[in-house]
Amino acid sequence: MKIEPMKLSMHVNLDEFIPATNEDKEYLVRMRPSTTFFKDGMKRLKKNKIAMTAIIILIVIVLACIIVPAVWPYKYDQMLGVNPGSAVDPSFANLHPFQLGTTEKKLAAAGQFVFPHIFGTDDSGRDYFIRVVYGTRISLLVGFFASLIVLVIGLLVGSIAGYCGGKVDMVLMRIVDIIYSLPDTLMIILLASVLKLTLGTAIEGTVFEKLGSNMISLFIVFGALYWVSMARLIRGQILSLKEQEYVLAAQTSGAKGGWIIKKHMIPNCISVIIISTALQIPSAIFTESYLSFLGLGVNAPMPSLGSLASDALNGLSSYTYRLVVPAVIISLIVLSLNLFGDGLRDAFDPKLNA
Amino acid sequence: MNQKTLSYILKRILMAIFTIWVVITITFFVMHAVPGGPFLGEKAISESATKALEAKYGMDKPLMTQYWTYLTSIVTKLDFGPSLKQRGQTVIAIISDGMKTSVKLGLIAAALALILGTVLGSFAALRRNKAVDKVIMVITTAFVSMPSFIMGSLLLALFAVKLRWFPANGSTAAGLVLPIITLSLYPMAYITRLTRSSMLDVLGQDYIRTAKAKGVSGRDIIFKHALKNSLIPVITYCGPMIAGIVTGSLVVEQIYAVPGIGRAFVNSITGRDYPLIMGTTIVLAVLIVVMNLISDILYKVVDPRISFD
Numbered sequence: 053m054k055i056e057p058m059k060l061s062m063h064v065n066l067d068e069f070i071p072a073t074n075e076d077k078e079y080l081v082r083m084r085p086s087t088t089f090f091k092d093g094m095k096r097l098k099k100n101k102i103a104m105t106a107i108i109i110l111i112v113i114v115l116a117c118i119i120v121p122a123v124w125p126y127k128y129d130q131m132l133g134v135n136p137g138s139a140v141d142p143s144f145a146n147l148h149p150f151q152l153g154t155t156e157k158k159l160a161a162a163g164q165f166v167f168p169h170i171f172g173t174d175d176s177g178r179d180y181f182i183r184v185v186y187g188t189r190i191s192l193l194v195g196f197f198a199s200l201i202v203l204v205i206g207l208l209v210g211s212i213a214g215y216c217g218g219k220v221d222m223v224l225m226r227i228v229d230i231i232y233s234l235p236d237t238l239m240i241i242l243l244a245s246v247l248k249l250t251l252g253t254a255i256e257g258t259v260f261e262k263l264g265s266n267m268i269s270l271f272i273v274f275g276a277l278y279w280v281s282m283a284r285l286i287r288g289q290i291l292s293l294k295e296q297e298y299v300l301a302a303q304t305s306g307a308k309g310g311w312i313i314k315k316h317m318i319p320n321c322i323s324v325i326i327i328s329t330a331l332q333i334p335s336a337i338f339t340e341s342y343l344s345f346l347g348l349g350v351n352a353p354m355p356s357l358g359s360l361a362s363d364a365l366n367g368l369s370s371y372t373y374r375l376v377v378p379a380v381i382i383s384l385i386v387l388s389l390n391l392f393g394d395g396l397r398d399a400f401d402p403k404l405n406a
Numbered sequence: 407m408n409q410k411t412l413s414y415i416l417k418r419i420l421m422a423i424f425t426i427w428v429v430i431t432i433t434f435f436v437m438h439a440v441p442g443g444p445f446l447g448e449k450a451i452s453e454s455a456t457k458a459l460e461a462k463y464g465m466d467k468p469l470m471t472q473y474w475t476y477l478t479s480i481v482t483k484l485d486f487g488p489s490l491k492q493r494g495q496t497v498i499a500i501i502s503d504g505m506k507t508s509v510k511l512g513l514i515a516a517a518l519a520l521i522l523g524t525v526l527g528s529f530a531a532l533r534r535n536k537a538v539d540k541v542i543m544v545i546t547t548a549f550v551s552m553p554s555f556i557m558g559s560l561l562l563a564l565f566a567v568k569l570r571w572f573p574a575n576g577s578t579a580a581g582l583v584l585p586i587i588t589l590s591l592y593p594m595a596y597i598t599r600l601t602r603s604s605m606l607d608v609l610g611q612d613y614i615r616t617a618k619a620k621g622v623s624g625r626d627i628i629f630k631h632a633l634k635n636s637l638i639p640v641i642t643y644c645g646p647m648i649a650g651i652v653t654g655s656l657v658v659e660q661i662y663a664v665p666g667i668g669r670a671f672v673n674s675i676t677g678r679d680y681p682l683i684m685g686t687t688i689v690l691a692v693l694i695v696v697m698n699l700i701s702d703i704l705y706k707v708v709d710p711r712i713s714f715d
Contacts, residue, residue: 233425235694237653245675246436345555369567379556387551
């Protein structure tokens with residue numbers, strides 16, 4: 053075999069060592085600041101007209117719920133015809149929109165300004181507008197906190213199952229499977245109707261008493277039943293992320309666990325988690341109003357959109373607007389939340405953008 | 407059907423039986439955790455009378471014995487015991503009485519939802535981005551975001567109270583029209599959206615293009631290739647749809663005063679008729695679990711591409 057003589061000469065192209073001209077340097081100038089994942093998603097979200105309309109509607113409703121009860125001259129549980137020291141004035145009950153009670157009419161005739169009852173009053177003489185606003189507030193709060201409970205429990209169980217794997221994972225996932233296959237609404241009605249009775253005495257004298265036993269049982273029921281799909285989702289996310297090449301790459305280049313979690317795991321699953329929490333809120337509001345409609349929701353005199361709609365059925369022929377108002381608001385909230393959640397998913401789920 | 411399919415079906419059936427057992431157990435122990443007991447609401451009952459009543463209904467025995475008796479009598483004799491509030495009536499008699507109306511109502515609503523949903527969905531998909539499509543999508547979006555009790559109350563207000571086209575009371579045949587419409591609107595809207603998106607997906611497939619290239623007529627492509635395949639996801643929705651109609655009927659029957667099982671359930675909760683609550687929960691739960699089971703199995707059997715694991 054003939055051995056090639058070793059080549060020692062170097063072939064250097066001297067042209068490559070000429071200093072760059074200004075023209076060449078222009079290619080390296082950053083035309084615009086580099087975009088982050090969050091900025092990129094926000095840009096996509098802002099372009100989505102439906103999602104932006106939905107969020108504006110939601111912001112208006114939320115602001116109204118916060119501000120209106122503070123400045124409105126009537127309270128949600130204030131029966132206008134009832135004054136201490138005098139007989140009950142029946143003229144305040146069942147007022148039509150913008151009508152006034154007798155004492156108010158006198159004041160108005162005397163030239164004084166009387167704040168109008170925009171939606172009239174209900175059969176106990178309570179200003180209906182403020183009850184609707186307050187009911188919206190209750191419904192939104194229930195939706196928000198119920199989703200938070202679902203998120204916390206789901207995150208806990210899901211990440212434990214995902215990280216530990218093996219037997220822990222198997223046992224937890226079988227429990228999830230069983231709860232998942234239970235008919236949820238039936239179980240909720242059952243639990244809510246029983247908890248309503250048992251909790252009443254248990255929470256007497258504690259901070260929870262103010263919330264009412266029905267509200268607490270609502271949260272317990274949510275915490276007990278609705279976390280399963282969240283746990284499944286988070287477990288799946290963690291399992292698939294653990295197997296990703298970039299996690300392996302980070303590990304081989306010496307990254308510590310904390311760094312991988314902070315830089316790779318959280319950014320990659322946070323959007324999915326936030327989106328499914330956002331989509332949980334309308335379903336919680338849905339369930340709360342459903343239970344309130346059946347009389348298992350909030351305690352009287354506290355209103356919620358469901359209980360307002362349920363009460364309105366009694367005077368349906370003469371006071372139809374009392375049903376229409378909460379019905380429109382609840383549909384608007386659920387629709388906006390769903391549309392906004394969809395918009396979030398389209399904007400922030402990188403797997404869908406491909 | 408091969409070995410794998412059979413073992414999958416067997417596994418699902420066992421799982422469903424287990425779920426039903428869990429439902430019965432939860433229901434039983436939850437109901438017995440209520441303080442006061444079922445005779446608390448009746449006035450002027452002496453202690454000895456309460457004792458006698460408890461002995462009559464077997465409530466003086468230990469809890470586990472009661473549980474075992476309850477479980478065996480359900481499984482072997484379909485016996486849920488007597489109703490506490492409606493004297494002389496057994497729970498199973500009340501349930502089967504209510505079921506007659508409710509099943510009729512639910513089946514008509516489900517059929518209506520399936521037929522209208524698939525037709526409207528395919529229609530929207532075939533006229534994608536045209537005005538018809540957009541109108542259908544806007545209406546269905548509104549329908550899916552409206553809870554059944556809101557829909558029911560609004561329809562009642564409009565058609566029964568204002569226009570007086572239908573009676574507000576659901577105990578007559580004409581009175582069942584509005585409850586059926588209420589129950590079917592949500593699943594109809596959902597099926598429409600489902601059919602539309604899966605039809606659009608199928609229409610983009612290669613085999614549709616192949617069929618077109620071979621010169622198959624438009625109608626044959628739609629009915630023989632596209633529609634059949636795009637209906638597969640609809641089958642999976644059938645289980646949840648029945649569950650939705652069942653839970654929807656609880657409030658809808660309440661709104662329209664339909665003498666069905668949903669109203670019996672809600673009344674049993676307000677009346678604290680424990681055996682009736684337990685019986686109704688179990689019967690409805692079995693219905694939902696079985697429907698989910700059937701639609702799951704059907705889904706896998708119909709579509710050979712789906713793997714079993």
